[in-house]
Amino acid sequence: MMPDQEHPRETVDRTRLAAELAAAVAELGAAGVASPRVDAELLAAHALGVARGRLLLIDTMRTAEAERFRSLVAERARRVPLQHLLGSAAFRHVELAVGDGVFVPRPETELLAGWGIERTGPGALVVDLCSGSGAIAVSVADETGAGRVIAVERSAAALPWLRRNASAYPVVEVVAGDVTDPGLLSELHGAVDVLLCNPPYVPDGTAVPPEVSEHDPAEAVFGGGDGLVVIRPVIELAAALLKPGGHVGIEHDDVHGAAVPDLLRADGRFTEVTAHDDLTGRSRYATARRR
Structure with a gap:
């Protein structure tokens, strides 16, 4: 043969x-x-x-x-989200594990993260509220010399994804907590340098794509009738946690371009209140500084 x-x-x-x-x-x-x-x-x-x-x-x-x-x-x-099929989502310079139970980070949130990163000095204490997959917290840890980054999330389904993504960054601490709880992180009152938050902010009843309505957790998307149900207590919490001169940045729906800055001004404990657009020209996040 x-x-x-x-x-x-x-x-x-x-x-x-x-x-x-x-x-x-x-x-x-x-x-x-x-x-x-x-x-x-x-x-x-x-x-x-x-x-x-x-x-x-x-x-x-x-x-x-x-x-x-x-x-x-x-x-x-x-209409299964692309990121679920790939098993990861790109965010700034990192790849985040995502899947069922956790909100897929969006490119527009990179702008808020970048704003916070620019204001995070060596050894800074940074808090990321409504952390979800940990996109903001991980990016801060990846791109700055922050001394401590606290990522807060209440969802039992999202927490495993957050812990997985944060595990490579020793400075990131995951806290299971509800940002509407006024006692959250009470031991850090007046000590935080930078506080960032991408909360649920879409007004209830707003039409959203199938990738969102069928796959993103509703509690990570919708923020009550006016979309501000979570943002209001976040502003109160930020005022308590930030040190004088500390920075806060909060993402919001494009219909909130005036409402969120107005809430920050009305609180009375913030200065330098500024509205920011995303790359498409839509109102996307508001920032301020603690008096």
Whole structure:
């Protein structure tokens, strides 16, 4: 028997990557996904186990990879969040583990995190309220010399994700607590340098995409009839926790461009109240300084 008859060369069925991507883009576009091309490429890279930039160097997919890709695309077409399918969400310079039970961090929150990072000096004490996945807290720990970062979250479903993401950063402490509790972190009254918060702020009844309504926890999205039910006690708590001259930043809905700065001014314990827009020009967060 000839050697190649004794050990026949294995053949692997393949399919063209370009054709698979085109079909995926069409399917996702028809399903109403906002960025079908980007999502299709990220899912293809995930199925192939490569970085998205490497797709330019790949012509074909093995049959098993193509089947995995098609399955992921079908899930995305059902509006399962892209980040759930990838298992992670990019936020500033870090990758955060996310999944069922935790709010997927949004790019606009990177602006609030960046504002806080710019005001965090070496050894600073930073508090991140409504921490969720820990996006803000982890970014502060990753990009600054903060001495202590306290991440507060009340959701039993979100806390495991927060602890997982914070575990690589010794300065981050996870606290299970409710930001509407006036006694929260009472031992730190007057000691905090920077306080940041991305609370639930969407007014009840507001129409949201299926990725949000069916997958993000409602308690992390909706903030009561006017969207300010959590923000009001957060402002009160910030005033108690911050040291004189300390900074606070709070994300809010785009309908709150005047309401949240007005609440900060009305409290009477803040100065330098400033409204900030996101990159699309929508009102997104308000900042102030403790008198």
